[in-house]
Amino acid sequence: MIVVAGEALIDLVPQGTGALASLRPALGGGPFNTAVALGRLGSPTAFCSRTSYDAFGEALLDGLRRDGVDVSAVQRGTEPTTLAVATVDADGSAAYSFYVDGTADRLFTAPAALPDGTRAVSFGTCSLVLEPGATAYAELMRAAAAQGVFTALDPNIRPGLIPDPDNYRARFHGWLPSVSLLKLSAEDAEWLGGTPREWLAEGPEAVVITHGGDGLTVFTQDGGEYSVPGEKVDVVDTIGAGDTVNAALLHGLSVRDALSPQAVARLGADEWTALLRFAARAAAITCSRAGAEPPYASELAGVLEGR
Template sequence: MTGRIVVGGEALVDLVPTGDGHPDDPALTPLAPRLGGGPFNTAVGLGRLGVPTTMLTRLSTDPFGDALVRRLEANAVDTGLVQRGPEPTTLAVVTLDAAGAARYAFHVAGSADRLVADPGELPADTAAVAVGTLSLVLEPGASRYADLAVREAERGRLVSLDPNLRPGLVDDPDAVVARLDRIARVAGLVKLSDEDAERWGRTPEDVLDAGAGAVVLTRGSAGLAAYTRGGGVVTAPAASVGPLVDTIGAGDSVHGALLAWLADHDALHRDTVARLDADDWAAALGFAARAAAWTVSRAGAEPPWRREMADP
C-alpha cells in the first residue's frame, strides 16, 4: 500500500428515526443523532480499512463538531486539515421507507462545512484526493473543492469524484453540472449512483468519454457496474452478510472500499486505474459490494473494519 488519501467534503449530523412513533402521530418518531456526511463516512471507512487517510473539511466548534473530530480520530483518520469555526453543524433529518431506504432533508444555512478554505499544500505523501456529495453543491466551499481537485490532478494525483445531487439543495443546476463536468474530466475514478447519473444528466459512458479513468455505478440491490477503459463493462452482484437494516452510508462505503482496493494494489494513479482489466475490476467490485453489505446490515453509517472484510 502506498500513499495517503485526502478526503474533502462535508461532515454533518444525521437525525435518524429510532423507537416508536409519538402517540398522537405515529409518523413523528424520536430522532437520534448519528455522525455522517458522504466524505466523512468515506474517510471513516478508509481508516477502518487501514488506509492512511486525512480529512479536509471545516467543522463547527459546537458539541457536534467536537464529536465529529473524535470519531475521525477514533477511526485512525488524520485531522491535520480539519478547520474549525463558530458556525453551526449541518443537520440532515432522515426518514426511512418500508424497505429501509433513507431519504434526507438538510438544514445547511450558514453551516460550518460550506465555508472551508483552500488548505494550500497537501501532505507530501498524498497519492489521491476524493471529493464529492453536498460539498460540491453548496457554495462557497463547492468551488474551492473543485479548484483543489483540478489542481491536484494537474500535479499527478489521482482524483476520485462522488457526485450527490440532492433534490431541493441545488439552487443553480447549470453551475453544479458544469462543476461536476470539470472535475470528471480530470478524475481517475467516478463513483456514481443511478439516481445521481439521472440528476446530473450524464450516463457512465458520457463521463468516461469526457475523460474519467473509470466509472463505477451503484445500482442498489442490482449490484455494481464498472465502465472501464481496460476491461469494458464489468458487473458484480450485491452481497449480503445479514438482514438489511438501512441503506445509510452504503454508497460511501462503496467509495471508500474502491479506494482501499486501489491502495492495496498500488493503483492510486489515474493511468493505472485506466489500465485495470476485467479481472481487476471484478475483484474491486466484489470488495466494494462486501463493504456495502456490512454497512447496510447495521443501523447508520457503520462501514466495516479490515478484519470483517476477510474472505470467508
Template sequence: MGGRVVVGGEALVDLVPVDGAHHGDPALRPLAPRLGGGPFNTAVGLGRLGVPTSMLTRLSTDPFGDALVARLEANGVDTSLLQRGPEPTTLAVVTLDAAGAARYAFHVAGSADRLVADPGALPGDTVALAVGTLSLVLEPGASRYAALAEREAARGRLVSLDPNLRPGLTDDTATVIARLDAIAAVAGLVKLSDEDAERWGRTPSDLLDAGAGAVVLTRGSSGLAAHTRGGGVVEVPADSVGPLVDTIGAGDSVHAALLAWLAGRDALARDAVAGLDADAWTEGLGVAARAAAWTVSRAGAEPPWRHELDGASRPRQQ
C-alpha cells in the same frame, strides 16, 4: 499501503429515526443523532480499512463538531487538515421507507462545512484526493473543492469523485452540473449511484468520453457495475452478510472500499485505474459490494473494519 488519501467534503449530523412509539404518525418517530456526511463516512471507512487518510473540511466548535473530530480520530483518520469555526453543524433529517431506503432533508444555512478555506499544499505523501456529495453543491466551499481537485489532478494525483445531486439544495443546477463535469474530466475514478447519474444527465459512457479513468455505478439491490477503459463493462451482484437494516452510508462504503482496494494494489493513480482489466474490476467490485453489505446490515453509517471485510465474521451493532 503506500501514500495518503485526502478526503474533502462535508461532515454533518444525521437525525435518524429510532424504533419506538410515534403516536400513530411516522413523522413523529423519535430521532437520534448519528455522525455522517458522504466524505466523512468515506474517511471513516478508509481509516477502518487501514489506509492512511486525512480529512479536509471545516467543522463547528459546537459539541457536534467535537464529536465529529473524536470519531475521525477513533477510526485512525488524521485531523491535521481540519478547520474549525463557530458556525453551526449541518443537520440532515433522515426518513426511512418500508424497504429501509433513506431520504434526507438538509439544514445547511450558514453551516461550518460549506465555509472551508483552500488548505494550500496537501501533505507530501498524498497520492489521492476524494471529493464529493453536498460539498460540491453548496457555495462557497463547492468552488474551493472543485479548484483543489483540478489543481491536484494537474499535479499528477488521483482524483476520485462521488457526486450527489440532492433535489432542492440549489436553484442553480446548471452551475453544479458544469462543476461536476469539470471534475469528472480530470478524475481517475467516478463513483455514483444510478439516481445521481439520472439527475446529472450523464451516462458512464459520457463520463469516460469526457476523460474519467473509470466509472463505478451503484444500483442498490441490482449490484455494481464498472464502466472501464481496460475491461469494458463489468458487473457484480449485490452481496449480503445479514438482514438489511437501512441503506445509510452504503455508497460511501463502496467509495472507501474501492479506494482501499486500489491502494492495496498500488493502483492509486489515474493511469493505473484506467488500465485495470475485467478480472481486476470483478475483484474490486466484489470487495466494494461486501463493504456495502456490511454497512446496510446495521443501523446508520457503520462501514466495515478490515477484519470484517476480509473474514467471515457476522454483523454486530455498533
C-alpha cells in the same frame, strides 16, 4: 495517504415511526463516512474539511480520530454544524432534508497544499453544492489533478440542496477532466443525464455505477464493462452504503498500488471483478446495521483476494 475532502455533519435519524418520532443524532456526511470507512479498512487517511467548535463538531473529530483518521488538515469555525434529518423508508432507503444556513463547513477554503504523502483525494456530496465552500473544493480538485494526484468523485446528488439543476450539471461536466475515478448511483446517473461512455470521454479512467442491492458495474476507457451482483443481507438501512463503496474502491486500488490514472487503465477483468466484489460485500455489511457503520478490515478478510 488518501485524503477525503468534504463535509462532516450530524444525521438526525428517526427512532420509530410517525411525524413526531424521536431523532437520534449520528455522525455523518458522505465524505466523513468515506474517511471513517477507509480508516477502518486500514488505509492511511486524512480528512480535509471545516468543522464547528460546537459539541457536534468535537464529536465528529473524535469519531474520525477513533478510526485512525488524521484531522490535522481540518479547519475550524464558530458557526454551527450542519444538520441532516433522515427519513428511512420501509425498504431501508434514506432521504434527507438539510439545515445548512450559516454552518461551518460551508466556509471551507482551499489549503495551500495537501498533506505530505497524499496519493489520492476523494470529493463529493453537499460540499460541492454549498457555496462558497463548493468553489474551494472544486479548486482543490483541479489543483490536485494538475499535480498528478489521483482524484475520485462521488456526486451523491441531494436534489433538495440544488436550486439550479442545469447549473450544477454544467459544473459536473467541468469537474470531469480533473477526475480519475467517477462513482455514482444509478439514481444519480439518471438525474445527471448522459451515459458512462460520455463521461469517460470527458476525463475519468473508470466510471462505477452502483445499483443498490443489484450490485455494481464499472466502465473503463478501453471499452471494458464488468459487473458483479449485490450481496444479499437483511437490510436495516442504506445510510452510508455508497460512502462505503467509495472507501472500498480506493482501499482496493491502494492495495494494488493502482492509485494513478495509468495504473487504473491497466486493470483487467479479473482485477475489476475482485475489486467490485469487495466493494459490494463492504456495502452489504454497512446495510446490515443501523446508520453509517462501515466494516472493519477483519470483517472482510480474504474478500479482496477472492477467498
